[in-house]
Amino acid sequence: MPVNGYTLSLSWSPEFCRTREDDPRHARQCSGREGRFGLIVHGLWPEGRGNSWPQWCPVRRQPAPATIRQNMCITPDARLLADQWTKHGSCMVQRPETYFRVTRVLWNSLRLPDFDRLSRQEGLTAGDIRQTFAEANPHWEAEHIGIKLNSRGWLQELRLCYARDFKPARCNAAQYGAANDAEAKIWRGL
Numbered sequence: 001m002p003v004n005g006y007t008l009s010l011s012w013s014p015e016f017c018r019t020r021e022d023d024p025r026h027a028r029q030c031s032g033r034e035g036r037f038g039l040i041v042h043g044l045w046p047e048g049r050g051n052s053w054p055q056w057c058p059v060r061r062q063p064a065p066a067t068i069r070q071n072m073c074i075t076p077d078a079r080l081l082a083d084q085w086t087k088h089g090s091c092m093v094q095r096p097e098t099y100f101r102v103t104r105v106l107w108n109s110l111r112l113p114d115f116d117r118l119s120r121q122e123g124l125t126a127g128d129i130r131q132t133f134a135e136a137n138p139h140w141e142a143e144h145i146g147i148k149l150n151s152r153g154w155l156q157e158l159r160l161c162y163a164r165d166f167k168p169a170r171c172n173a174a175q176y177g178a179a180n181d182a183e184a185k186i187w188r189g190l
Helices: 013-017 024-030 065-070 078-087 096-108 115-119 126-136
Strands: 005-012 039-047 145-149 155-163
Touching: 005 013, 005 096, 013 024, 013 155, 039 078, 039 096, 065 078, 065 096, 078 096, 115 126, 126 145, 126 155
Parallel strands: none
Antiparallel strands: 005 039, 005 155, 145 155
16 A cells, blocks of 8 residues: 555553553553653554555564664553554564654654643643644644544644655644644643
8 A cells, every 4th residue: 555644643641641550561651660751652654545544564574672672762662662563664664673763763853842831721722732732843833733632632642744755744634633622631640
């Protein structure tokens, strides 16, 4: 399937960890013993035709333990890293090292706004989150930033939309998610 663009999915860790602090499977990310995480990389997903993400392409190689360790600072879950390579990365490139290198380059190019301060804003909306992120990143516009809220209206994920050349691009409807006027809340994990 041809790749038309990419989505860098960033999960809001405090919301994910809200009910997982004592879960041994998520101890590194959620217990607090390794520090507290804000946004983390969920994965880099290739975009196919329509609103599809090509998935589960045949793989010949799994990520080496050293490759996993190298990426634990952006995704503090070894299993998630391996799963994202198998599910999405395998449809982009031949080698897991290339997939994770591209992911790190994109991650390192971002400036993350102060989500703690943003979370305290009265009447916060998905549009406010988009605009704040765009203001922190001069090459981004609000239309390039998808917002996924959970069923209770809490921030779950940012989905950053890229063209085939990895420049920010307008999100499609599936990527864009919540409307700008949707009420939003950001869990701080306190």
